[in-house]
Amino acid sequence: GLYFVSAACPKEASSAEKSTCKKPKSWSNLKKIVASNKRVVICPFTISLANDDRPLKLSTQHEIICAKEGKCVIEGGKTQLKILSASASVSIHGFTFKEATRSAVIVTAPSEQSFCYTTFDSNDGARGSAIRGAKGTELFISQSSFVRNGAKLGTVFSEGKVEAVDSAFEDNFSTIGGSALYLKGGSNFTVRGTSFKNNTGGGNFISVADMFNDGGGNTGSGNVGACGANGAFVREEEKCVYFNGIGTDTNFTDETDEPTKFTVNGTYPLHPVPKNPPPGYFNYDMDDLEYGPTAWHKIPATQTDAYKYWKDLEEYMPADMTENTCDSKKSFNENRASPVNLRNTDDNCKEFHQFRPNRKTMHRPLLGNYSLNSLEIKSHSLRISYPRVDKEDLTVPSADIPQGWGKFLHVAYCEFKVPASHTLRNETFVAEMDCYIIQKAGRGLGVFTILFEIGSFNKLLDEAICSFQSVWQKDKNACSGGGRRDLEEDGKDDDDVFDDDDDDVAPRDHENNINWMIENLIFREDPQGNVLDDPKCGGGGWNPFEFMYQTKSWHFYGYKGTLMEPPCSQIVEYRVIDTPAEMSKGQLAEMKRILFTHQDPNTCQYTSVHNQFESVARPLQPSKRSRIHRCTCRDFISDAQRKRLGTRSCRKGTESQFMPNPTDFVPARGEQWDL
Secondary structure, three states: OOOOOOOOOOOOOOHHHHHOOEOOOOHHHHHHHHHOOOEEEEOOEEEEEOOOOOOEEEOOEEEEEEOOOOOEEEEEOOOOEEEOOOOOEEEEEOEEEEOOOOOOEEEOOOOEEEEEOOEEEOOEEEEOOOEEEOOOOEEEEEOOEEEOOEEEEOOEEEOOEEEEEOOEEEOOEEEEEOOOEEEOOOOEEEEEOOEEEOOEEOOOOEEEOOOEEEOOOOEEEOOOOOOHHHEEEEOOOOEEEEHHHOOEEOOOOOOOOOOOOOOOOOOOOOOOOOOOOOOOOOOOOOOOOOOOHHHHHHOOHHHOHHHHHHHHHHHHOOOOOOOOOOOHHHHHOOOOOOOOEEOOOOEOOOOOOOOEEOOOOOOOOOOOOOOOOEEEEOOOOEEEEOOOOOOOOOOOOEEEOOOOOOOOEEEEEEEEEOOOOOEEOOEOOOEEEEEEEEEOOOOEEEEEEEEEEEOOOOHHHHHHHHHHHHHHHHHHHHOOOOHHHHHHHHHHHHHHOOOOOOOOOOOOOHHHHHHHHHHOOOOEEOOOOOEEOOOOOOOOOOOOOHHHHHHOOOOEEEEEEOOOOOOOOOOEEEEEEOOOEEEOHHHHHHHHHHHHOOEOOOOOOEOOOOOOOOOOOOOOOOOOOOOOEEOOOOOOOOHHHHHHHOOOOOOOOOHHHOOOOOOOOOOOOOOOOOO
């Protein structure tokens, strides 16, 4: 009684049917062949559609079978197939739907449809890049593949019933949620013997409204979501249901096989949009269609903080910063936006030596009279900014970026974000530090990035966290009077506008949480867990490049990308170290409290613009056309190793002697670039 869709795969084509298969000469000819036959076997073909080609529309009963599975290919165009009317009952067998730009298949017929041995590859669409089902539809999917599809909501999006058997969802992407599947309203999903792998982006890779039926034999790895790689999120009950009967979870704080655990239980609820948002305002709320990531492209570039910060260096930038390019598909054809999932795409390593911090730089303190930097708790990051100084100055951290950037360029600022914006071969991380380095010769900004994972207490990081706490406390003290009353009122206002119909989150309980935030100070602990009553910090020397020595790696992933907040300008080249640094769970919790509960000392309003997953990371951007290069010891070894061994690189098979993370030497299938 578990499976509710009674549709089944059509009977396989006989030898006689294959020998007399119909060969379509054109798109219009294929539509005529299908329309005139209830059951038809089609000879292999590839037909490319233009944007103005109308889809194949079916409104009666049809069995459409490819004589050779996977070799009947429809590619391009907007929507390729529409199944309409209550009398329609269609079975598709062995077809490939590829590179549609507005949902490959749309089903509005409130009846049973089946897709067997069918492939959906590299399709796009707002809701349902591969298949979009309306209310009352019943979709049966068997032994089919969904790969490299990208949508705002769902590779498969449905308001009806869906059953998937012995199928595969791999490398799909969503901006908001449901990178594999998103079900809305009174729908439900049954799945058996199906694999889910590397489905990433915003929200949860499986997000259902109220019913998820696990038939067993399902597997998951590398997927992103609050339920980890092996669980579906059920929005109505606010719980995870894991594959193969492992159980349910309504807490979302237990460990899973995902390094990063996004809580959705309201520990740090969303703060309401200001009644009069300042120019350039944006947030990370996936469901905010006015200010959230899907609306960033609407913000005038010249109103953004990023433009105002960099505008005096605009003449040195490789792109026009007055243009908002947050719509990555429109602006860059999906090949230059940030952040991305980092992996080897077989694009050649461009560098010939390690990233070289200037060891002569003075290690200035973060706080006190001898500090040159300024500390800011921004709406989306914890930022350490440095003054702009002459090239020979040794008071500001500097580094030699490989590949002809010039020696010892100074850091403009470093900022910490939680969780990490980038992923590494589909692995997520709890935090990220990005240091922006200025180059005044037309290259723009070089960004040095360190990822963090949960591990041991990090003393260097703790100096920064403790210093930011001092800023947090100072601003909180300034709001110890009327600020609390204003915040409570804002919390109540926000509850009134909450709509959980399409949310992956629990309703926001601002009043209780904000009272806790205001009443409780942020206490600090030493590495042994003892509370420090009056911690002293920020007075020792501090340099962001010291994190590189913690990772013990000099190798990285590199690519040309964009700023990760509006106006998303294409002025950045990233170098992301391939091995993470460590931080303790307590340090992560403290960093989140500082960022998510900070108050503006002038208005006493909360400043954070985090989303429902306690994140200020821009959703991963489509990167199937991105050129990402992986530098390993085969390209260069560290300067110290060069000096000791008298060689420039390592030999194949000896990588583990030179690298703490000797992986990802061979690009995944489909990632090769023709260079």
